[in-house]
Amino acid sequence: MYEGRITRFDQADGYGFVSYPDSDDDLFIHVNDFSGDRKLLRDGALVEFEVVEGDRGLHAVDISVVGSSEGSLFGFQLEVTEALIRAAPTITAEQLDQVRVAIMEIATAHGWVS
Numbered sequence: 001m002y003e004g005r006i007t008r009f010d011q012a013d014g015y016g017f018v019s020y021p022d023s024d025d026d027l028f029i030h031v032n033d034f035s036g037d038r039k040l041l042r043d044g045a046l047v048e049f050e051v052v053e054g055d056r057g058l059h060a061v062d063i064s065v066v067g068s069s070e071g072s073l074f075g076f077q078l079e080v081t082e083a084l085i086r087a088a089p090t091i092t093a094e095q096l097d098q099v100r101v102a103i104m105e106i107a108t109a110h111g112w113v114s
Contacts, residue, residue, distance in 0.1 A: 001048050001049070001050060002020065002021060002022075002048065002049055002050070002051060002060075003021070003046065003047070003048050003049075003066070004018045004019040004020055004021060004027075004046075004047060004049070004060075005018065005019050005044055005045065005046055005047070006018050006019075006029070006041065006042065006043055006044060006045045006047060007019055007026050007043065007078070008026075008043055009029070009041050009042055009043055009045075011038075011039075011041070011042070014030060014031035014032070015028065015029065015030045015031065016028075016029050016041070016043075017029060018047060018049065018060050018063075020051070020058075020060075027049075027051065027058055027059055027060045028056070028057075028058075028059040028060070029041075029049070029059065029060045029063055030059070033049075033059075033060065033061040033062065033063050034063040034064070035062070035063070035064055036064055036065055037065075040065040041063075041065070043075065043078045043079075044075030044078050045065050046065070046066050047060075047063050047064060047065050047066060048063070048064050048066050049061065049062060049063040049064070050062040075113075076104070076107055076112070076113045077100065077104060080100055080103050080104070081096065081100060084096055084099060084100065
């Protein structure tokens with residue numbers, strides 16, 4: 001059993017990706033491989049899962065949520081990143097990282113996230 005965070009999940013299409021501790025690449029996840037309330041599958045949620053080899057490579061199965069992104073630095077960082085990209089689609093990766101780090105420091109200092 002592995003533990004990771006959902007890095008991106010599309011509720012409408014029912015699929016997304018989860019961080020995988022044994023790789024720099026995220027694993028594919030599908031709503032049909034989840035047991036529990038499907039509304040809990042969202043960006044930043046902490047999940048446990050098994051890894052299997054499929055037709056298109058490794059993917060996560062037997063997925064269960066063990067934590068959420070509510071009030072977490074990880075969840076906040078994901079939301080900030082998405083907001084910055086939407087607001088300034090031409091932002092460079094370096095600029096994005098600099099702004100995100102500054103915002104994370106402020107949020108942590110104020111206790112907005114832990």
